[in-house]
Amino acid sequence: MADNEVMADEANQDQAGEVALAEAGGADRLDLNVDIKDVGPCKKHISVTVSAGDIEQLRNDTISDLSRETAVPGFRAGKVPERLLAKRFRKEIADQLKQKLLLQSLEQVSEENGLDPINEPELDVENLEVPEEGDFEYEFEVEVRPTFELPDYSGITIRRPVREISDDDVTQARERFLSQYAQVAPYDGAAEAGDYVVCNLEFTHNGEVIREMEEVTLRLRPTLRFWDAEVVGFDKLLDGAKPDDERETEVAISKEATDVEMRAEKVQIKFKVLDVKRVELPELDEAMLGRIGAETVDQLNEMLKESLDRQVSYEQRQKTREQVLEKITESADWDLPEGLVRKHVDNALRREILEMQQAGFSRQQIMARESQIRQQSLSTTQQALKEHFVLDKIATVEDIECTGDDIATEIYYMAMQQGENPRKLRSRLVKNGMIENLEAQIRERKAVDFILSKATFEDVEMEDLLSDSVETVNRSITSSIQDTEVNADEESAESED
Numbered sequence: 473m474a475d476n477e478v479m480a481d482e483a484n485q486d487q488a489g490e491v492a493l494a495e496a497g498g499a500d501r502l503d504l505n506v507d508i509k510d511v512g513p514c515k516k517h518i519s520v521t522v523s524a525g526d527i528e529q530l531r532n533d534t535i536s537d538l539s540r541e542t543a544v545p546g547f548r549a550g551k552v553p554e555r556l557l558a559k560r561f562r563k564e565i566a567d568q569l570k571q572k573l574l575l576q577s578l579e580q581v582s583e584e585n586g587l588d589p590i591n592e593p594e595l596d597v598e599n600l601e602v603p604e605e606g607d608f609e610y611e612f613e614v615e616v617r618p619t620f621e622l623p624d625y626s627g628i629t630i631r632r633p634v635r636e637i638s639d640d641d642v643t644q645a646r647e648r649f650l651s652q653y654a655q656v657a658p659y660d661g662a663a664e665a666g667d668y669v670v671c672n673l674e675f676t677h678n679g680e681v682i683r684e685m686e687e688v689t690l691r692l693r694p695t696l697r698f699w700d701a702e703v704v705g706f707d708k709l710l711d712g713a714k715p716d717d718e719r720e721t722e723v724a725i726s727k728e729a730t731d732v733e734m735r736a737e738k739v740q741i742k743f744k745v746l747d748v749k750r751v752e753l754p755e756l757d758e759a760m761l762g763r764i765g766a767e768t769v770d771q772l773n774e775m776l777k778e779s780l781d782r783q784v785s786y787e788q789r790q791k792t793r794e795q796v797l798e799k800i801t802e803s804a805d806w807d808l809p810e811g812l813v814r815k816h817v818d819n820a821l822r823r824e825i826l827e828m829q830q831a832g833f834s835r836q837q838i839m840a841r842e843s844q845i846r847q848q849s850l851s852t853t854q855q856a857l858k859e860h861f862v863l864d865k866i867a868t869v870e871d872i873e874c875t876g877d878d879i880a881t882e883i884y885y886m887a888m889q890q891g892e893n894p895r896k897l898r899s900r901l902v903k904n905g906m907i908e909n910l911e912a913q914i915r916e917r918k919a920v921d922f923i924l925s926k927a928t929f930e931d932v933e934m935e936d937l938l939s940d941s942v943e944t945v946n947r948s949i950t951s952s953i954q955d956t957e958v959n960a961d962e963e964s965a966e967s968e969d
Contacts (some may be wrong), residue, residue: 502526506581513807514618516587520577522608527573534568570602574610588617590812618806618861625800625866625923630792633934637780641937645776648834648940650753653760659750662712665692669710670747675949676740683949687746693943697843700729700948701739710743717745723949728851731950739949765891782885783833783937792927793920797859800866800923804858813854822909829886840942863916870922874915882910 505521538561574597581587595612602608656668663669669692673685690696696706701723703709709719720742725734754760756769766772828838866872880894883901887894901907 502577502580504577504580508585511613515613515615517613518581519611520581522573522577524606527602527608530572531569534565534572538565566602570600573602573608589614590617591615615812620804620806622865623800623803626926628799629928629930630795631932632929633788633791634931635784635934635937637777641780642773642776645780647753649776651751653754655752656749657752659748662714663692663710663748665707667692668749669713669745672744672746674742677737688945691943694941696943697840698945698947698949699843700726700950706943713745715745715747719743725950729950730948734950787934792924796920796923800862801858804862808854808857813857822906826910826913836940839944839946843944860916863919867915867919872915872918872922874911878914879910882914
């Protein structure tokens with residue numbers, strides 16, 4: 473689930489198909505000899521032979537079209553001898569002939585053999601030549617949608633997490649919300665859970681320093697997560713630390729890290745504490761209320777309760793979705809090409825971030841989830857792609873579509889959560905190519921909702937909704953490539969704001 477995102481590519485494929493049909497509409501079928509072989513998961517090697525008779529017919533049609541449109545000195549348009557045209561415009565005729573042959577034959581091969589490509593075929597068009605005599609042969613490879621039978625998705629039983637938002641929940645949410653406006657002041661004492669430490673980090677593998685990070689500000693939480701590893705018990709590791717203290721630990725690099733040679737390797741991390749800081753929440757006075765767009769504390773609490781309700785809905789949707797997808801993909805034992813999966817790692821990540829933004833999660837929570845996805849990028853993305861294909865097929869079978877109103881509603885809620893103008897947010901989503909992600913996400917969500925409408929539910933108590941147990945470093949220990957890409961994206965977003 474393709475050079476960019478699967479749904480974007482599929483939209484482009486549909487448009488290309490419509491153009492091909494329009495241009496080839498009404499044309500006679502070609503006499504093709506086609507050989508198709510499986511050469512990998514969801515990948516076909518296709519050999520095509522176009523008969524000499526079809527080539528000659530299309531060549532004559534091309535020359536006739538050129539005759540009607542071209543004027544040559546001494547001849548009016550439509551009156552130029554075809555032999556003269558064929559000699560004078562030999563290259564142009566050859567190019568147009570090749571384009572027509574490829575366009576019509578590819579469309580016919582796909583249609584007659586039930587192929588459903590998910591990206592452009594691997595075809596070296598520039599080096600193909602149509603012979604003056606004889607058959608035209610070419611071959612290519614293409615990744616196609618997996619073929620599978622849909623499982624029975626009616627009447628499944630789902631354990632649904634539920635939670636009533638309490639006054640204590642709202643109080644915790646208010647403190648977390650106000651922490652965005654908090655002052656972080658130097659603290660003379662030893663660091664405790666919830667405090668910030670400014671550290672220099674040194675990463676060592678087999679006695680060799682492989683990376684250093686300077687003056688990184690970290691909050692003491694149970695887990696410190698990088699893109700390719702995590703430190704469990706980080707708050708205890710740095711508990712009681714003061715400036716100039718050093719603490720060390722060892723981590724295992726993710727088995728799906730970008731740096732293949734470092735996968736599952738042990739790395740030592742040294743934290744040198746430079747400073748300790750403590751959070752001071754702002755006073756919730758009239759000025760502060762005005763700054764955050766609330767007239768009273770009660771109104772702020774109501775806003776926070778609505779946000780928590782959306783987060784509960786998100787958690788319900790995620791947990792029920794996980795169970796639905798687990799059940800409907802139990803039989804999805806087909807493999808996907810690793811190259812295809814790698815292309816869509818960032819796509820899967822963007823879609824997850826979109827959903828969390830819509831649900832009103834904090835930036836810290838979203839970053840923590842981002843790092844978790846990156847650590848398990850291949851397996852997570854492969855599963856997400858399988859889910860996409862299954863849900864997309866269910867949506868097709870059940871005539872489920874994403875409407876313009878659906879998109880407008882989602883953008884409105886996202887803009888409200890981020891304090892942004894909906895029109896400006898839509899523009900950025902379009903510019904970044906994420907509007908297709910949003911459309912695909914909504915369609916798949918509606919497919920899940922359709923399945924859930926026929927399900928039986930067993931309610932269970934939801935786990936703590938407000939736990940911020942992960943501190944995130946938005947970098948990789950073993951590779952700096954992704955750091956550069958993300959920093960560039962963040963700078964671009966900031967410049968637009």
